[in-house]
Amino acid sequence: MKFQGSDNYVATQDLMLAVNAAATLQRPLLIKGEPGTGKTMLAEEVAAALDMPLLQWHIKSTTKAQQGLYEYDAVSRLRDSQLADIEGSERVKDIHNYIVKGVLWQAFTADAPVVLLIDEIDKADIEFPNDLLREIDRMEFYCYETREMVRAKHRPLVFITSNNEKELPDAFLRRCFFHYIKFPDAETMRQIVNVHFPRLQSELVNAAMKVFYDVRGLPGLKKKPSTSELLDWLKLLVAEEIPVSSLQSEEGKVSVPPLVGALLKNEQDMSLFEKLVFMNQRNR
Ligand SMILES: Nc1ncnc2c1ncn2[C@@H]1O[C@H](COP(=O)(O)OP(=O)(O)O)[C@@H](O)[C@H]1O
Numbered sequence: 217m218k219f220q221g222s223d224n225y226v227a228t229q230d231l232m233l234a235v236n237a238a239a240t241l242q243r244p245l246l247i248k249g250e251p252g253t254g255k256t257m258l259a260e261e262v263a264a265a266l267d268m269p270l271l272q273w274h275i276k277s278t279t280k281a282q283q284g285l286y287e288y289d290a291v292s293r294l295r296d297s298q299l300a301d302i303e304g305s306e307r308v309k310d311i312h313n314y315i316v317k318g319v320l321w322q323a324f325t326a327d328a329p330v331v332l333l334i335d336e337i338d339k340a341d342i343e344f345p346n347d348l349l350r351e352i353d354r355m356e357f358y359c360y361e362t363r364e365m366v367r368a369k370h371r372p373l374v375f376i377t378s379n380n381e382k383e384l385p386d387a388f389l390r391r392c393f394f395h396y397i398k399f400p401d402a403e404t405m406r407q408i409v410n411v412h413f414p415r416l417q418s419e420l421v422n423a424a425m426k427v428f429y430d431v432r433g434l435p436g437l438k439k440k441p442s443t444s445e446l447l448d449w450l451k452l453l454v455a456e457e458i459p460v461s462s463l464q465s466e467e468g469k470v471s472v473p474p475l476v477g478a479l480l481k482n483e484q485d486m487s488l489f490e491k492l493v494f495m496n497q498r499n500r
């Protein structure tokens with residue numbers, strides 16, 4: 217069971233190594249990196265490549281650890297008990313009917329090993345990772361309502377992603393294997409572009425990538441454009457039939473690239489860029 221990248225996903229050597237290391241250690245793989253560097257997609261691709269089902273848990277600021285285990289739907293039970301006919305009252309008696317299983321429960325009791333993605337863990341409050349320590353470590357938890365221990369039949373392959381908005385607790389980090397997805401260098405980026413647009417003219421790709429890395433290199437940008445933004449932009453350039461020449465600047469001249477809204481996402485960055493263009497033109 218080794219992950220080697222896939223036809224849709226470009227995995228660098230060290231990323232493949234990290235995935236396989238986490239699998240060997242049977243520890244969650246904690247993946248950090250700028251937004252849009254393929255963290256979420258990695259879990260999807262590993263699941264597809266290893267032919268394992270994927271269970272996803274997308275974390276929000278309001279998500280609680282308990283929701284990943286199970287929730288007891290007391291309201292439905294009360295309603296059923298008030299409205300129930302004879303058949304319904306049988307249902308009310310069995311509390312199992314009102315336990316809503318969370319992703320961890322589903323992952324633990326699946327018939328075959330699954331890939332479990334806990335996406336954007338840094339969105340939740342600070343207690344969230346700590347509340348899951350034992351479950352992730354021991355792969356078991358207790359359901360008080362039904363008085364049963366839920367244990368993993370098979371250890372799931374766990375991926376945890378973070379955009380680095382919050383620090384994670386040390387006790388949590390200790391239990392993970394860590395990998396930081398570095399922003400792709402030009403060569404890797406070319407492969408990624410090629411995976412998405414195999415038939416794209418190479419002159420257009422070269423010109424667009426040059427503009428892209430130039431924009432990324434601007435000092436003081438609030439939000440640097442990432443892989444997914446480059447891909448969006450290329451898609452637009454093709455759809456709008458933008459000629460390569462309008463991306464290529466003459467020696468030393470900088471201009472605002474067409475459809476720049478795909479790359480720069482706030483007015484400060486936009487005006488920073490325009491200032492640069494303006495200064496550049498005056499200096500000529
Ligand atoms: N290594 C890669 N190979 C192929 N596509 C990639 C890669 N990295 C990023 N992408 C593209 O960028 C998009 C955003 O990736 P995503 O996994 O959502 O990023 P993240 O979760 O890190 O914010 C993906 O849908 C994919 O199209």
Ligand SMILES: [Mg+2]
Nearest residue numbers: 255256335377
């Ligand atoms: Mg993501």
